[in-house]
Amino acid sequence: MASKSKQAFILPDEFFALLAELTSSMNLVVVLQRRRSLREAWDGDRHALAGTVRVFLAVAGTVDSGSLTDESAPSRLGWVMADVPNIEDEKLFAIQVGARGDWFDKATGMVCENNEALKQFGRVWKKFAQRLRFPTRARNMTTEAESSYASIGYSAGAADWFRHGNRLRQRGVENIEFLIPETMSG
Known part of the structure; x- marks a missing residue:
């Protein structure tokens, strides 16, 4: 399975x-x-x-x-x-x-x-x-704890979207936001 x-x-x-x-x-x-x-x-x-x-x-x-x-x-x-x-x-x-x-x-x-x-x-x-580029970071918006996820990628367009103040989220998960590492987004 x-x-x-x-x-x-x-x-x-x-x-x-x-x-x-x-x-x-x-x-x-x-x-x-x-x-x-x-x-x-x-x-x-x-x-x-x-x-x-x-x-x-x-x-x-x-x-x-x-x-x-x-x-x-x-x-x-x-x-x-x-x-x-x-x-x-x-x-x-x-x-x-x-x-x-x-x-x-x-x-x-x-x-x-x-x-x-x-x-x-x-x-x-x-x-x-x-x-895609890797990694993506995730931040718990309640505790502010962060983790890096090497297996979650983002496209150049998604990085640009994020840099313009928009958010990267996972459907159904309200307390976690995803971040693009600044050194990786350009």
Whole structure:
């Protein structure tokens, strides 16, 4: 039951450019997930990302009408998941990129493995990481304690966003703010 995930701060326009690069350079198809059971193949239109909470990065040839409605398709077929960046007021929320190496087969009642998803995650994350800088710092706004997170990255746009007085946050976590180390932000 292995899974892998990483977090990053990236602006929506940078994310769009990265999706375009991933589809062309890695022969991937982007699948938009608007609600739990509503998925559709992305046509490359930037505006189609509006209202999308998550995308899946799928190897071309694994996306068809059946896989778009099958709950187990992402893990079973080796798709990588990525949250779509979201800005609310002055807050840019962290995205998570991840994959699962197992899936539940309802027909047999068995947990099945698919390590291809984890391998694909490594290839996809490598492309993300090329556009990111590390580390990010987190500060507890109540105690003011700080920690450095070498595994949480930020894009050049997110650093600029932060430098202009905006905030980097994690959805659902009200007392933690993320900071860009000043020596790393330029």
